[in-house]
Amino acid sequence: MSHIALYRTWRPQAFQEIVGQKHIVQTLQNSLREGRFTHAYLFNGPRGTGKTSAAKILAKAVNCLNGPAEEPCNECANCKRITEGAVMDVVEIDAASNRGVEEIRDIRDKVKYAPTEVRHKVYIIDEVHMLTTEAFNALLKTLEEPPAHVMFILATTEPHKLPATIISRCQRFDFRRVSLEEQVERLHQVCREEQIEADDDAVRYIARLSDGGMRDALSLLDQIMAFSGKHVTYADVVSITGGMASEQFEKLVRAVKERDVSAVLQLVDGFMQEGKSADKCMENLLYYFRDLLMVKMVPGSLAVTERIIDIKPFAEVAEAFTTQELISMMDTLNYYQTEMKYSMQPQTLLEVALMKLCSSSGVIGRNSAEVNAAGTERASDGLVAQLTGRIQKLEEQLAQLMKNGVAPAGGNAGGGGAGSGSAARGSSSAPVAIKKIEKLDAYLLGRDDPDFKAALQRWSQVLGRVKEQKITIHAWLVDGEPVSLHDGALLVAFKSSMHRETTEKPANKQLIEQVMSDVLGKPLRLITVMLRDWKAATEQAKPAESQVEELKLxxxxxxxxxxxxxxxxxxxxxxxxxxxxxxx
Incomplete structure (x- = not known):
């Protein structure tokens, strides 16, 4: 007989075999013992935690010839045939490939007929969140009031995607990630039954990699057994999974602490030569720093003892860093890990991230008081320079206005009296204002354009579509707000000059214009302006309007x-x- 995967061989066939879900097992067994099981269940939780297995066991328990009972006997004809998938009245449906309304209508039409082989018809719908809205609507009434002989069991990893009307009609059970100790115990049991000798640290590392999924742990063990044979070691697990031993990370982190860039790059090159991927190295390195931080801050925590086999080496490395250093380094690594997703050269980003840690360690290693003092001094210098620049700019603008014959507010121009100052303002300020408004006068009139009002109402849709296509552009564009529309151009006012300049980049602008055209149904150009300039233009336009109204009255x-x-x-x-x- 051909080999059967371990996760299939060791799939639970009774409630007592389900690992790490005692709260669910006890509830279901009590309801079966008292005959209070319901017509619809919702099993949700992470992958590989036993949702589908529990659904099949429940189907056997309600249809067992010796039951309904707390446990299926797995000996009668019904239990055996349900296990083999040979009972027509127990139907398992993959909603990912049968997500349409027609498949659900077919179920709705068949539930009215009584079962032919067992007591209860059981429909197990896996990945139910993949059903379409129309399919959910077709299922809704049947799910609420099915015939007495029908039971629905819905399983999903993403319950938030289900309509509230579906969830409210089911008894909901939340499957949790299997704890490390429970996984280790189960894996040791499997190794004993399969006559495999496995080191405890190897089994623990497999459990850590599975991230709480029992199925993932068994799949990894199956793969490693094919590589190692009858003896599974920690080194074999690290080698086959593409991970790195903590000793290698210890060398790397010590080189970073000593700012030895050459040693860091040699270690990275060694990882690549061994076939490790840059993104996997970055992920494992972040986990290592996380463990260092946990050892430093909460050394006796269960979160530490579950993940770390030997705490002593971690404690020695953690002692060389302050808490702030570790947090800062994790921030840097997390930033570059995010950038890796969009990079064609992930190894280069890994090297850059480590070199940045080396270059910044000198600053991090200084006395915290010195760092704070230096940071305060730099901040003060920057603030003084900024204020000086603004004062200089204001002086230049004032000199230009004086040159044009405009008197300062509340003062006199050229030593004249109040009357002469007023006259100067009346004669000279008007041309300046008109010159500034001329650039935006068409857009000032476009504020009442019906097309602009329609564009304003659908601006949130434009932002949403831009966010779907490129979230970074959305982050800049959300700072702006549409203020007018004229001659096929939408004027958007920005509060920040940096956001405006980034939005104006040709590639970004082209994407935004394409989205505007798609959402608003007509080709539009994007014109930008600073919000303060737009407000100034609208304020300057008001006196002229009031003068015209005054003459009419x-x-x-x-x-x-x-x-x-x-x-x-x-x-x-x-x-x-x-x-x-x-x-x-």
Whole structure:
């Protein structure tokens, strides 16, 4: 007979064989003993924790010829045939490949018929979150009130994707990750039964790599047994899984502490020569620093003792660093690990990250008071330089205004009196304001455009689509807000100049314009402006508007103003061609 994978050979066939889910096993057994099992269950939790196995065991328990009982006998014809998958009334459906409404309608039509071979029809729908919305709607009523002979068991790793209406109709059971000790005990049992000699540290390392999934642990053990034969060692596990022993990390971290860049690069090159991948090295290195931090801060914690076999070497390495150093180094490594996902040269990023740790260790190693003092001094110098630059810029702007004949607010220009200052402001400030508004006057009028109002209503959809395509561009674009639309161009005002400049980059701008065209249904160009400039333009436009309104509201028979004076002012303002004088 051909070899059967360990995770299939050792799949639980009774509730007592399920590892690490005592809270669920006890609840189901009590309900079976009292005959209070329900028509719909939802099993959710991480992969490889026993959801589908528990569903099959429950199907056997309710249909066992010696039951319903707390445990299926696994001896009767019903139990054996359900285990083999040969009972037509116990149906296991993969929702990932049968996610459409037609498949669910087929179930809905068949549930009304009584079972032919066993007491209860059982439908096990695996990865149920993959069903479409229409399929969920078709399942809803049947799930709520199925016939008395039908039971539904839904299994999923992502319960948050299920509609609340589905969840509310089921008894929900949350499967948890299997603890390290429970996994180690189960793996030792498997090794004994398979007549394999396995070192304890090797078994513990397998359990750590499985991340709480019993199925993953058995698959790894199966792979390592094929490599090692009858004796599984820690070195074999490290070699076959592409990991690195803690001793290698210890050498690497000590080289970083000593700022020995040459030794660091040689170690990285050695890892690559051994066939290790750069992203796996980065992941394991982060775990190593995490363990160092845990040993330093909470040495007696269960989180430490579960992950670390021998704490003494970790404690010695952790002693060479401060807590802040370890946190800072983890931040750096985490940043470069994220960048690796989008890089064509992950090894280079790994080397750069380690060289950065080497170059920064000198700063980290100094006395904390010196570091704080130096940081404060640099911050003060930077603030002074920034304020000095702003004052200089304001002085230049003031000198330019004075040159154009504009008096400062509240003062006199050229030593003249109040009247002369007012006259100067009246005659000289107007051209400056008009010059500034001329660039945005068309957009000021476009604020009431119906197309702009429609674009404003759908701006959140534009942001959402940009986020789906490239989240970094969304981070810049969200700082801006649409303020006007004119001649096929959407004007977006930004609070930050840095966000505006990044958005204006050709590649980023092209993506945004494409998204705007798709969402708004018409080709649009992106024009940007600083929000403070836009507000200044709108403020400058207000006086002109108020003057026009004021002229319209002047009444002809207002006392105190000669009629000839009104006529003269009207001609001066609008021209002789536009003024028509009518006698009363």
């Amino acid at each position: 002047v009444q002809e028979d207002e006392p105190g103003a000669p009629k000839e004076e009104w006529i003269h002012e009207a001609i001066q303002m609008f021209g002789e061609d536009l003024v028509k004088i009518k006698e009363d």
